[in-house]
Amino acid sequence: MRGESDTCSRTFDVLIIGGGVVGFSIGYGLLQRGVSVAILDGTDRDFSATRGNFGMVSVSNKGFNNIPYFRLSLASRNLWPSLADEVHDRSGINPHFEGRGKVYLSMGEQELADRVSHIQEFLLRAGDEYHQEILSKDDLDHLLGHVGLGDRVVGGAFSRLDGSVEPLQFYSGLFRAYLSQGGHYFSSQIVRKIVSKNASFSVQTPSDTFSAPKVVIASGLGTPPLASQIGLRLNVRPERGQIMVTERIERVFNYPISGFLRQNVEGTIMIGSSSEYNGFDDHTSVGVLTGLAKGAVERLPLLRFVQINRCWAALRPRTDDGYPIYQESQQRPGAFVVSCHSGITLAALHARLLPRWILDDVKDNLLQPFGTGRLQDECAT
């Protein structure tokens, strides 16, 4: 990616540490307010969930045990169409946001019965905003364009709340849109030190020093050591996910199938993603990939004849309880931490709602439940 190596002023209104989808969403949003923004990013060798994710804008399976998280995801989903259009206009790259919903397939009667009661309970907790309806196997087959469902599929459900994007197109479009709005981007600038003096922060990398009155730490797995420098103790653990991608085939199914299958506009089918804890190991493993392939063929038997072209693994940054963190430092006001597990889903919300919090100190009600306070409380009990 293009970087800058200018010798002019290295003072900005806001510095963002981390150039993944979280950093760029915030940076893009801030530029709409007319402030100067610089993103300091690591190198291509760093872990990058942004370059390896599945591209779902997930809502209907978010926050069963934490309704504010469901509301956060839904709010972001509703902001997605306008962000997608803007990114398309400003970058010339179509992120292919599709918000038609997603399908769940239940394997066996027990799974179907569990889904029925799960939906009932979700509706009770979340109210009318929630949507997921049970469908018969025939209805699902119809919805999926008669792709042929496996014998063990007994039924399933549909939710109109979900959507998807082409994750790499979205990321490169966002990157370009950010540059076109005057944003600055510096790669290979691994931040080591954040020092605050006179209502300003000086952010140091091995080669340079940058300064700004506001600093946002959005460094994925690199977040904890930086957060501790502004007095915030938090964990971000790597959660590995593996994905397989097939050859291109005619467009066959128009709805993503939850947790398993999605067809890109260009015809490839993504199968994934797994969820594993294996430290900072981001290699694929045959066992997990075999499981994904079996699961996919069980659901759509014709996939048996479709070739796998590529497989990869990437690491999701995961907070202790899996929910996002939006926290300003009390010790060092003006310094913020943002970390989340579903940075694609929340991208639109980050672009639209975080600028007001960062620039005007107005934290939207939707964001209130997601400070670090809850984690300390949890440690105490």
Add this chain to the structure above:
Amino acid sequence: MSAQRESIEIFRTVPLCFQGDMITAKEGEPVAAAILATHPDFTGKSPVSGRRRSPYCMMGLCFECLMEIDGIPNQRACVASVRMNMTVRKQIGTRSFSAGSK
């Protein structure tokens, strides 16, 4: 060098059907090499852009050489070895979902 050359020489010449025409190829050589040697033209069209494609890396990585080989679509012609009596066609656009099941 000369030993290598000899090992190539011992490969049998076999017939191969390309777009309905019979051509000759060396058994064991990459299908892409056999096609390029006789028809230095495009081997398929991209399903995304519709533009003509032909083999590029010759080592299985770029997927530019996709062809239909013995009825199976989207095969990388550079890593498929020539066997007796193969039928090879240009890969034009995307394959159908059920294509491989026949």
